[in-house]
Amino acid sequence: MDALKVIARLRCDFPTKFGLPRQSGLNDALKGKIVFEPAYRNPDAVRGIEAYSHLWLIWGFSVPEKENWSATVRPPRLGGNERVGVFATRSPFRPNPLGLTLVKLEGVDRQDGTCALLVSGADMMDGTPIYDIKPYLPYADSRQDASGGFGERMKDYRLRVIADEALLRPIPPEKRPALIAALEGDPRPAYQHDLTRVYGFLYAGFDVRFTVEGDTLTVVEILRQK
Numbered sequence: 001m002d003a004l005k006v007i008a009r010l011r012c013d014f015p016t017k018f019g020l021p022r023q024s025g026l027n028d029a030l031k032g033k034i035v036f037e038p039a040y041r042n043p044d045a046v047r048g049i050e051a052y053s054h055l056w057l058i059w060g061f062s063v064p065e066k067e068n069w070s071a072t073v074r075p076p077r078l079g080g081n082e083r084v085g086v087f088a089t090r091s092p093f094r095p096n097p098l099g100l101t102l103v104k105l106e107g108v109d110r111q112d113g114t115c116a117l118l119v120s121g122a123d124m125m126d127g128t129p130i131y132d133i134k135p136y137l138p139y140a141d142s143r144q145d146a147s148g149g150f151g152e153r154m155k156d157y158r159l160r161v162i163a164d165e166a167l168l169r170p171i172p173p174e175k176r177p178a179l180i181a182a183l184e185g186d187p188r189p190a191y192q193h194d195l196t197r198v199y200g201f202l203y204a205g206f207d208v209r210f211t212v213e214g215d216t217l218t219v220v221e222i223l224r225q226k
Helices: 150-155 173-185
Strands: 008-011 029-036 056-058 098-112 114-120 129-135 160-162 199-203 206-213 217-226
Touching: 008 217, 098 150, 160 173, 173 199, 173 206
Parallel strands: 160 217
Antiparallel strands: 008 029, 008 129, 029 114, 056 098, 056 129, 098 114, 199 206, 206 217
């Protein structure tokens, strides 16, 4: 089989994976843009795509997690102590560095004879290579009788976010909902509960720093990146 070809890259406000939602669809306010590589910018390639509300993205980890795969992993949402089979998880420590993400199609940006896809809800960092795009088919892809395994334990988990308006002021208003949603999702590793630690991640050109106590996250500083 020929080597996989990068057909596009995702552009979004998260330059690193820290702060990203752990699964797609958990932060619908997070917007992104799928920019096709020059060889795949023919508008005919997305003809009719507006008929679909959602798309599957097959992508590659742009930052390798580690060289060798492991048959078992320790999911953070199980406390980082319990081991389960890698194929029973969505862990990035896999034989092949491939990811699968469901995004909402917000629109198609057509200009200068090319096109890009506007999407929301991705769990991918800026610059992530995309290998394929397929339409989501509700009648085939949605199973009402499906079981979510151990992932069901954390589906309603949210932190209460305290963020002073003065701290948020430098961030454009249209980018604040995605930031708040990222903080509510608790971006910390699940096994870290250090009350004195100041955590931080990069978002939309800013360094966002916060502390967590119990179920409350407090934003303590937002610095513009140099």
